[in-house]
Amino acid sequence: MSMTHADRQSRTWWQRNQQTLTPWLFLAPGLLMFAVYVVWPIFSSFQLSFYDYDGLSTKEYIGTANYSELWGDRAFKTSLYNNVIWLVLYMLAVPLGLMIAIFLNQTVRGIRIYKSLFFFPFVISQVVVGLMFAWFYAPNFGLLYKVIEFFTGKGIAILASPTYATYGIIAAGLWPQIAYVMILYLTGLNNVSPDQVEAARLDGAKGFKMLWYVILPQLRPATFIAVVVTVIGALRSFDLVSIMTNGGPFGSTRVLSYYMYEQALSEYGFRMGYGAAIAVVLFGIMMVFISGFVWKMIRDERGMS
Amino acid sequence: MLTTKRTAGVALAIALLSGTTALAETRTLSYYADYDPNPLAAMEALIAEFEAANPDIDVVLQNFDHEGYKTAIRNFLTTDAPDLANWYAGNRMAPFVDAGQFMDVTDAWDANGLNESLASAAASMTMDGKKWGIPYTYYQWGVYFNKDAYAAAGANVPANYDEFVANCELFKAAGIDCLTTGTSALWPGAGIFDYMNLRTNGYEFHNALTSGEIAWTDDRVRATFANWAKIVPYITADHAAIDWQDAAALMSQGKAANYVMGNFAVATFKDGGMTNDNLGFMAFPEIDASIPRAEEAPTDTIHIPAGAKNVEDAKTFLAFIASADAQTKLNAALGQLPINAGSTVGDDPYIQAGFELLSTTPGGIAQFFDRDAPAEMAKLGMEGFQEFMVLPENLDAILERLEAARERIYK
Known part of the structure; x- marks a missing residue:
């Protein structure tokens, strides 16, 4: 008691504020990186989307002309429509991943090998997945083409058809995505409380009712993450489109991220402003989902505390 | 650096x-x-x-x-x-x-x-x-063909476009694709369009079109597509999903007879097993005798x-x-x-043929659709050409789209 006043005087500014400053010091590198590599580019894209700029000449301010052009751009509509198809069909990865996870969640001999085999597609690069599926669909020698030819007499080259090509690419994307969701659910299933399962069993629950009322509620955190990664995966579907079709045939498999790249950076592109406008639209769409997720996370945290 | x-x-x-x-x-x-x-x-x-x-x-x-x-x-x-x-x-x-x-x-x-x-x-x-x-260099485009496929179908090397189209029936009967191409990367289709257009309307028209002075809905452009439409049914199906090299393989294997390509493809044909004996080269056949022959020869600088x-x-x-x-x-x-x-060329027969072809060209030498037209127009045009070869019935929609793009791009 007697020493406090003099003591407080002798403590340095650092010692007094240590508690408040330390978290910020630890956060500083991350915040700096985030500001420079994420926040600043976002704002600079917003700014660029109001300009006509080819990367060489001087920028020319054109107001919202890029956006009004987007409004009437057929390729943009195709990309947007394809993004919706991606979002909807990609969601299949969640139930399918759950199914495989439940199927693999048993203790038989060699289950680890089966699990790793099922997980394998997620480990290989998207580029490799794209190439493999492109060969699978290839006209004249592709396996799928041959099988269809065998049964119907006439093969279908999936990636040459404006009707099927997008679905063909999504199928290729689902393969690793299902594996990813599966691994999320497998870890979730490890944490399912055996007591509750036991209790439910005593009450006579089984089969689908057991899954729906007992298992799934306990898997909610896993489901949440699975949905988040699948939505993000669907929206940023770029590599497969680029590898498998380059957006073709005649632009029918474009998605927003690929169209943005085409306009801004590809060989026939270099319309930086227009590309930035597409990026802003894509950012807007992602924001809807991301704020939804963040809102849910905050609500859950509040609810718990 | x-x-x-x-x-x-x-x-x-x-x-x-x-x-x-x-x-x-x-x-x-x-x-x-x-x-x-x-x-x-x-x-x-x-x-x-x-x-x-x-x-x-x-x-x-x-x-x-x-x-x-x-x-x-x-x-x-x-x-x-x-x-x-x-x-x-x-x-x-x-x-x-x-x-x-x-x-x-x-x-x-x-x-x-x-x-x-x-x-x-x-x-x-x-x-x-x-x-x-x-x-410092250029190379010719033209029609490369498989002489064995011609023999198998009993076709003669065509002297003009009508004969070329007539041959297509023979090839079809023999189960051979009359014309092959791989438009996965889009540009091979532009080669076909350029030649159709150069033969139908000539060099000046090509330049005027690629510099945006002529409407895509013009009747002369339609005439180009009408000529093209005659061979569309005989072009390799699924060309939209294959690369130009894969199409070259089809020709090397005798599954296709003709290929509108640049001279760089000769190496690929030969890798596929073709030799100077069965790999033929000819200028793209004449469509309209009143149009002076023009060629494509992209130039590097x-x-x-x-x-x-x-x-x-x-x-x-x-x-x-x-x-x-x-x-x-x-x-x-x-x-x-x-x-x-004043330079001399090697004794490779295709180089010799190209030298002969280009040095006797009366009409003019075009670069290539994607080098003569501005990048954005080139991209949209080549997508249109690909679509036309897959769905020729969409022609009106394609041309209207390209015309709308022309009005915007060349303002």
């Missing part, structure tokens, strides 16, 4: 040490290019020759990957320009000329008599009445960036590369045609 700086540093150090001794002073000439291995070796040999003749100039060549170069050039021209850079003729150089990134080299043309010796490519190097670079530091030596180098002897050597390695009228 590192080598450039280091050599420059060494040059500076030597210059400082030697003081007023002019002899020891080497000036660096930096050159960015995108050669494949064989031409690169030939260019390095030429550079050695140039340095021997000009001991005070040190050429530092920085070679880039072919595809990566197309993006890299936009960065280095504005930030750290070399003294020389590779690019392409025609509208492909327009963005750089318009942005003031290339230097006017008309004086180098005038001083070295290049207006005569490089006459065949002069038009494609001229914008606003000035020359913007030196062409060297330019002096506006930010170049050593312009005088760069012009000396350009004059050297434009010379008949240098072009002969370089093109022997490239397997292509020299521009200089």
